[in-house]
Amino acid sequence: MAGPTTEISAERIAEYDRDFLLSLYERMVLIRQFEERVKFLFLQGSMPGTIHQCNGQEATAVGVCAALDSDDYITSTHRPHGHALAKGLTPDELMCELFGCSTGCCKGKGGSMHVGNIDKGMPPAIAIVGGGIPVATGMALAFKLQERPQLVACFFGDGATSEGAFHEGVNMAAIWNLPVIYACENNLYGASTRIDKVTRLDHVADRAAGYGIRGETVDGNDVLAVYEAAGQAAEECRSGRGPVLLELLTYRLTGHSRRDPSHYQPEEERQEWDAREPIGRMRRGLVQRDDVDAADLERIRANIDRRIEEAVEKARRDPKATAGELMTDVFA
Amino acid sequence: MATPWVGEAETREPCKGDAKDTITSMKRQGIAEALREGIAEEMRRDERVFCLGEDIGVPGGWGGAFTVTLGLEKEFPRRIIDTPIAELGFFGVAVGAAMIGMRPIVDVQYSDFIFLAMDQVVNNAAKMRYMSGGKVKVPMVMRLPVGATGRGAQHAQNPERYFTGVPGLKVVAVANAYDAKGMLKSAVRDDNPVMIFEHKLLYGSKGARAESGALDATGDIPDADYTVPLGEAAVRREGSRVTMLGWLLMHHFCMAAADALAAEGIDAEVIDVRSLAPFDYGTIGRSVRKTGHVVIVEEGPKTGGVSAELAAGIMERFGDSLMAPVVRVASADVPTPFAPALENAYRPDAARIAEAARQVLVY
Numbered sequence: 001m002a003g004p005t006t007e008i009s010a011e012r013i014a015e016y017d018r019d020f021l022l023s024l025y026e027r028m029v030l031i032r033q034f035e036e037r038v039k040f041l042f043l044q045g046s047m048p049g050t051i052h053q054c055n056g057q058e059a060t061a062v063g064v065c066a067a068l069d070s071d072d073y074i075t076s077t078h079r080p081h082g083h084a085l086a087k088g089l090t091p092d093e094l095m096c097e098l099f100g101c102s103t104g105c106c107k108g109k110g111g112s113m114h115v116g117n118i119d120k121g122m123p124p125a126i127a128i129v130g131g132g133i134p135v136a137t138g139m140a141l142a143f144k145l146q147e148r149p150q151l152v153a154c155f156f157g158d159g160a161t162s163e164g165a166f167h168e169g170v171n172m173a174a175i176w177n178l179p180v181i182y183a184c185e186n187n188l189y190g191a192s193t194r195i196d197k198v199t200r201l202d203h204v205a206d207r208a209a210g211y212g213i214r215g216e217t218v219d220g221n222d223v224l225a226v227y228e229a230a231g232q233a234a235e236e237c238r239s240g241r242g243p244v245l246l247e248l249l250t251y252r253l254t255g256h257s258r259r260d261p262s263h264y265q266p267e268e269e270r271q272e273w274d275a276r277e278p279i280g281r282m283r284r285g286l287v288q289r290d291d292v293d294a295a296d297l298e299r300i301r302a303n304i305d306r307r308i309e310e311a312v313e314k315a316r317r318d319p320k321a322t323a324g325e326l327m328t329d330v331f332a
Numbered sequence: 333m334a335t336p337w338v339g340e341a342e343t344r345e346p347c348k349g350d351a352k353d354t355i356t357s358m359k360r361q362g363i364a365e366a367l368r369e370g371i372a373e374e375m376r377r378d379e380r381v382f383c384l385g386e387d388i389g390v391p392g393g394w395g396g397a398f399t400v401t402l403g404l405e406k407e408f409p410r411r412i413i414d415t416p417i418a419e420l421g422f423f424g425v426a427v428g429a430a431m432i433g434m435r436p437i438v439d440v441q442y443s444d445f446i447f448l449a450m451d452q453v454v455n456n457a458a459k460m461r462y463m464s465g466g467k468v469k470v471p472m473v474m475r476l477p478v479g480a481t482g483r484g485a486q487h488a489q490n491p492e493r494y495f496t497g498v499p500g501l502k503v504v505a506v507a508n509a510y511d512a513k514g515m516l517k518s519a520v521r522d523d524n525p526v527m528i529f530e531h532k533l534l535y536g537s538k539g540a541r542a543e544s545g546a547l548d549a550t551g552d553i554p555d556a557d558y559t560v561p562l563g564e565a566a567v568r569r570e571g572s573r574v575t576m577l578g579w580l581l582m583h584h585f586c587m588a589a590a591d592a593l594a595a596e597g598i599d600a601e602v603i604d605v606r607s608l609a610p611f612d613y614g615t616i617g618r619s620v621r622k623t624g625h626v627v628i629v630e631e632g633p634k635t636g637g638v639s640a641e642l643a644a645g646i647m648e649r650f651g652d653s654l655m656a657p658v659v660r661v662a663s664a665d666v667p668t669p670f671a672p673a674l675e676n677a678y679r680p681d682a683a684r685i686a687e688a689a690r691q692v693l694v695y
């Protein structure tokens with residue numbers, strides 16, 4: 001593909017159903033506002049733990065998950081809030097988890113890096129880089145053995161492609177034709193190390209050839225491009241032609257974690273990616289339609305802000321995990 | 333949550349490891365054969381059970397490194413799955429499949445290779461349930477052959493020690509064919525990750541895969557379905573003067589040492605610890621309170637071994653019954669050597685175990 005652009009054309013926006021587009025927009029705004037609120041709470045000191053946020057990467061999570069059926073699964077990483085919200089976890093169950101509430105999606109035993117809800121198709125996020133890749137392969141092997149039609153979308157970052165787990169996990173899915181979309185969110189940095197320092201390849205997608213599978217580089221800040229690529233990959237997986245490696249080009253508009261000021265990101269590069277940031281881009285695309293105006297989008301955002309405030313209030317109020325729960329849930 | 337794995341089984345019924353009196357029809361089998369039959373029976377009983385590993389179902393191959401899965405691919409062509417040489421990968425595959433309702437039995441050819449899969453075992457298999465707040469189950473069985481067997485340093489270790497302190501894992505070690513089949517079945521039916529350590533010198537593998545220096549660990553295996561519980565030690569020889577605790581090959585050496593001690597009039601009690609996580613402090617404690625003297629025997633370097641934890645646990649729980657300090661007999665703190673003379677010096681033997689018992693009885 002050509003390098004990421006800054007706009008979504010009126011023609012492409014016109015091809016889609018209005019409500020579907022607004023649902024994508026809403027989900028991306030939900031992730032962004034959730035992350036902004038969490039960052040504030042963390043810096044304020046009212047939220048425990050550490051955080052790895054996905055501001056700027058909303059289109060990858062939302063585009064891929066929009067192409068999945070509700071009974072499909074995902075795996076996630078140390079940066080999982082966006083994946084969780086895109087897969088349908090509620091702001092309430094996530095915020096409560098981040099506050100260490102026993103009402104959180106993991107009863108306060110997982111925390112930011114392990115959010116998940118298997119009932120909604122997301123096991124706890126796996127925060128060891130690359131660790132979820134073989135696990136996703138195994139989930140897909142289970143579907144194949146059980147002759148179920150589901151697939152797995154496995155999220156990981158560009159950094160994970162240097163892990164042995166990537167090689168082993170992708171290769172096994174390839175030899176067994178398993179239904180996995182390997183969704184690599186290439187945000188150019190593994191923590192602070194730029195990808196061109198750790199590979200000679202121009203594109204992560206080029207690695208697919210090494211496993212005899214299809215790879216594709218996608219503008220990961222264009223939610224429609226992600227949705228379309230994931231939809232095609234899903235169709236291939238369901239018809240036994242998986243797995244597929246999608247490289248989703250995106251950029252992190254916040255630090256790697258906690259208070260990271262991202263001084264390793266050159267100013268010029270940040271400005272370029274600011275201009276391609278997925279939510280503004282979708283907003284500019286949407287208002288080109290006659291049936292969408294800025295007030296609609298403002299309403300969506302106001303509703304989301306209210307939902308997130310409610311989640312924060314609930315998380316502040318709900319019972320926190322207590323020492324009495326320390327020893328439970330170790331064994332089934 | 334009601335689970336027998338939390339806390340200690342102090343009030344449990346006495347162990348019935350070999351309940352032969354209730355069985356009518358039997359056959360004599362070694363560990364490899366008994367495991368093979370156990371796996372096949374579980375696969376017939378439950379279609380969620382499948383095997384994943386290297387060289388386990390290749391026609392004309394070996395059925396894994398020690399013949400345990402030999403021929404099973406004929407009956408289960410879809411569920412005996414040969415993998416690439418990728419331990420990290422296929423242990424992760426097992427974790428993922430288990431989370432989706434399958435019951436994988438995954439093995440490494442030599443337990444030394446488990447280090448390649450450490451992340452998946454320790455960070456995912458063991459922790460998934462806790463991290464999920466009790467929503468996710470990871471019912472997977474891991475089989476690992478251990479022991480110094482003339483192969484030098486990297487096909488010879490006893491890695492039990494690296495897993496017994498990992499919350500979320502159950503760890504057992506099987507010293508005879510009856511236990512091997514019964515505990516394998518219990519492990520398959522358990523909803524948690526279970527590691528089964530097996531000893532290369534105890535398999536009774538035949539033909540080209542036979543091991544020199546092997547011991548007879550065959551047992552009378554009933555035709556009827558049976559299980560052996562995972563959390564229980566077994567008293568294999570009753571005695572009054574000293575408690576000898578070992579597992580795998582060392583359990584057999586303890587039995588030999590007890591014979592030697594008996595000839596001197598020393599009446600030793602020998603316990604096959606079997607369950608390394610959790611320890612069965614009920615059975616062990618009854619014996620310690622009776623004898624007041626303890627020798628723990630472990631194949632593998634003494635420092636940081638399973639026996640260290642067991643010794644500390646006995647001190648904490650039954651220290652007031654001890655008439656002498658707990659004594660450990662273990663390997664030297666060196667990599668497993670190759671030369672037969674060095675290997676014999678490395679691995680505890682019956683003579684050293686008996687000598688340790690004599691010393692502890694000086695008190």
